[in-house]
Amino acid sequence: MSGGFLCGCLMPYLHGLLKVAATAGLSRCSRKTGGVRRGFFWDLPHVRAQSRKTMAKSKFEYVRNFEADDTCLQNCWVVVRLDGRNFHKFADQHGFKKPNDERALQLMSKCALTVMEELNDIVIAYGQSDEYSFVFKRKSNWFKRRASKFISHVVSQFSSSFVFYWQDYFKDQALLFPPGFDGRVVLYPSNQNLRDYLSWRQADCHINNLYNTTFWALVQQGGLSNSEAEEKLKGTLAGEKNDILFLEFNINYNNEPEIYRKGTVLIWHKIEETIDKRITTPDAPEGKNVVVKRTRNKLLPFHMDVIGDKFWEEHSQILADS
Structure with a gap:
């Protein structure tokens, strides 16, 4: 018989076995000499998916209804x-x-x-x-x-x-x-x-x-x-x-x-920094060090007045999210 014919005949049978294994909870098998190892059935994606689906719909799931809705109001x-x-x-x-x-x-x-x-x-x-x-x-x-x-x-x-x-x-x-x-x-x-x-x-x-x-x-x-x-x-x-x-x-x-x-006061603040970077060029295939300037956001502490307008004018990006 051809391999294709065998696969076509056996696949429904194997799927049935997998379904039974998942329902029965066959997840792992053990050896006396080697401790616990993963079982053949559990290692197959069909069974893992079926197990997750079964657990997600367990009879105990109703307890989630006791959780309070604590979603914060939008746009605040x-x-x-x-x-x-x-x-x-x-x-x-x-x-x-x-x-x-x-x-x-x-x-x-x-x-x-x-x-x-x-x-x-x-x-x-x-x-x-x-x-x-x-x-x-x-x-x-x-x-x-x-x-x-x-x-x-x-x-x-x-x-x-x-x-x-x-x-x-x-x-x-x-x-x-x-x-x-x-x-x-x-x-x-x-x-x-x-x-x-x-x-x-x-x-x-x-x-x-x-x-x-x-x-x-x-x-x-x-x-x-x-x-x-x-x-x-x-x-x-x-x-x-x-x-x-x-x-x-x-x-x-x-x-x-x-x-x-x-x-x-801790805020994200744009700073300019200078770093040394090694690059290769046609003139220097072995590489050379160059000075590179870059701008990045960094968390910085400030001890300043936040009651007046000056702070908010200088750091308008804080409220820009609105």
Whole structure:
């Protein structure tokens, strides 16, 4: 008989065997001497496809109906704000400097940079103290705009980076226990809403830092107890705190580092760089080094005012997504 005739006769029979094998769940077979190996039937694409189809339509699939629909509204800026959980305790037990520890702030920004490099749809991030806000493109369709995906990816990437890079910034301080971070998603429908949100966070940075700078000056240089310093600052306005700093401790708050007063803004910024590149030419078949200039986007940290118009005029690409 010809090979074609045999194939024509046997193919329906083989397909029937494969169908029975898939239904019976014959996926693997084992050897006593060689452990577990892939079975003949499972290695065939027909059975793999049939198995996937069977599992996808199992009687247990109804449980998917319990999942809440958390799709973020279209045409809105998606902001994920991340905060340290119980970070006062964490800072105390890890010897953070008061009122500000630049190591901790730099570590937070490093983690935020890592998040932005991994999740490309983030156009700007703003951080201060133990919090960071990440702004996703207004038209982003990342993970079908599911809020749970936004939160879980940002928080998990940030948290793991915090532990991973800890020793780079706290060389003499071991990590005693893992930090905790929580996150929330907030939608802002207009460019002005987004600007107002970031302005609010920066104003909060200024208010908190002015208070903390004054409080710790009273404690560390003025000799007051924590409760005495709290009592002295109760009900004081910004101008009065500035007077305490200047008149009692000769500290001009406006001269404090901007990273403390204004927080950190992370944006993609076009930079020009020069690199050496080796090329071959008819005149130099063995190759020669040439200087090449190129422009590329790079994530950079800035410590500047985001409340006024100047920042947004200089970086108009951030809102251009709208």
